[in-house]
Amino acid sequence: MDRNTLTGLVLIFVIIGASVFLMKPSDEEIKREQQLQDSLALVRKGQQPASTTDTATVKLTTVVDSAALAGPFGGATVGEERIVTVENEFIKAHISTKGGRVKAVEVKGEQAYDGQPLTLLGGEHTKFGLSFSSAGKNITTNDLYFTPSGGNIQVAGQDSASVTFRLTYAENQYIDYIYSIRGDDHNLGLTIVTRGLQDVVAPTESRLVLNMESPLLQQEKDIKNERQRSTSYYRLASGDVDHLSLTNDDEEEITEKLEWVSFKQHFFSSVLVSENGFNGGKINVYTTPEDRMVKLISGNLYLDFARSDVNTYPLHFYFGPNQYSVLKRHGYSLEDQVDMGWGPMKWINRFITIPVFSFLDGFHLSYGIVILILTIMLKLVLSPLTYRSYVSMAKMRVLKPEMDEIKEKVGQDNPALLQQEYLKLYKQAGVNPLGGCIPLLLQMPFTIAFFFFFPNLFELRGESFLWVKDLSTYDAPITFPAIFGVDHISLMCILMTITTLISTWYNNSVSGATGQMKYIGYFMPLIFLFVLNSYPAGLNYYYFLSTVFTFGQQVVIRQMINDDKIHGIIQANKQKPQAQKKSKFQQRMEDYMRQQQGQAKGKGKK
Structure with missing residues (x-):
């Protein structure tokens, strides 16, 4: 071994030794890692780990294997959940980067029966996202992490603003959820845009499935009565408004074109309206025995998917009261959700x-x-x-x-x-x-x-x-x-x-x-x-x-x-x-009486 080779080996060992010493984790890092492993253990057992979150950011750690990371949208399978609030004079929507979904909506000026702020949708239990197949795998955007284009939004009067949540597949290939809001109504706009996914979505699929699921949380004192007046309403493109059972669990497959679907409670509703219509869907409603949970409603709504570079789906939500005049002003026959009886009533x-x-x-x-x-x-x-x-x-x-x-x-x-x-x-x-x-x-x-x-x-x-x-x-x-x-x-x-x-x-x-x-x-x-x-x-x-x-x-x-x-x-x-x-x-009574008398005489002769 010559001197140059010996000198090289010594330098290599010095570098390795220094790296081990310098990269040694601190006591604080070791403590955080231990807490992480403990939390993961609780999750595997079905328990909720202790939260150390604030109102703006929710730190979530997801265990993902290398195959998932390498698959479609693999980079979005892990991330950090943040909440972006979008509010106006009537509503305050909490939108999560996980799934790009609306987790909860506070209806301003209203309270639940217990005096707490009235909140629609079920928070962590709410699901909203697109489902489709890609490269032999089922993709559900509800479980993937989006990147927002900005921070919290607050508008009033005739002002309006928007924020975009993007789910990236590759450069110039993504899904955008564009949320928009005006200051003077109960609406939250949502435009879904897919770009460059014509070869990402499986060639056998001609539609995307938009899944929306949420428990209806108790808002009124009498939960029994609230359950009897809560269900899912929907309007067909023909103009007919119908609903699932108010008293029993129900499921309905709708083959006609749909204009909107509502998660309707006694006095408040969460409605998803499609400007171009949904190409049918399937809606379910279940009564749950859990305290403070009125019912669980879920829907799979179908969006036509064209093999083009850009597909745009203009939608909007209505989050607000089932007040006849307010719903009527909104249009789309939303006031038909308010049960005013049948026939002449x-x-x-x-x-x-x-x-x-x-x-x-x-x-x-x-x-x-x-x-x-x-x-x-x-x-x-x-x-x-x-x-x-x-x-x-x-x-x-x-x-x-x-x-x-x-x-x-x-x-x-x-x-x-x-x-x-x-x-x-x-x-x-x-x-x-x-x-x-x-x-x-x-x-x-x-x-x-x-x-x-x-x-x-x-x-x-x-x-x-x-x-x-x-x-x-x-x-x-x-x-x-x-x-x-x-x-x-x-x-x-x-x-x-x-x-x-x-x-x-x-x-x-x-x-x-x-x-x-x-x-x-x-x-x-x-x-x-x-x-x-x-x-x-x-x-x-x-x-x-x-x-x-x-x-x-x-x-x-x-x-x-x-x-x-x-x-x-x-x-x-x-x-x-x-x-x-x-x-x-x-005249009818006299004819009837004669008939009865004739029958009585006939029996008497017998």
């Missing part, structure tokens, strides 16, 4: 109740006063029907002695003959036995319409009146350990029940009702006491007021009606020739 609420309520709301009165005025207006409009119904009942009351005589003469053994004699009496007296029922039936759609209107009225949420703290849910001045699922008594429901019982007693005393009919009227209020006990105090308050005013109308009308005068009119009608035209009802 739906049109009554949309074209009568909502406009009148909005007009009264413009005076900025207490909502208890607004409901009071609304009830008075409705009762005045329907008073002609109430009057006609009461007059018809008075005629039947005056005829009752004669009907009792007929019953005693004919007996109860031949009901067909008895009914025929009654019809003759009605015809002679000029009385329609259904005259009291028809006006009540005409009023029934309004009564049922309010049954849908008040429980879904966002304006009542959090509004107090008298002892009621929140008109949108039940009042519970009396609580106790649950018995058969009931743990409270609603005072407003009690008042409604008492007034209904008093009104029933008065009607029975005036009409002279006897037998079973006398007692049936008492059963219904008692049944509604149990049914409506957990319904919103605003609804029970309306029914209470409605019963009070109806009772008052009946008392006034009773003073206006003279039974002796009605009796005189009936007797005068009896003296008139009986050539007047029969009503269809009378």
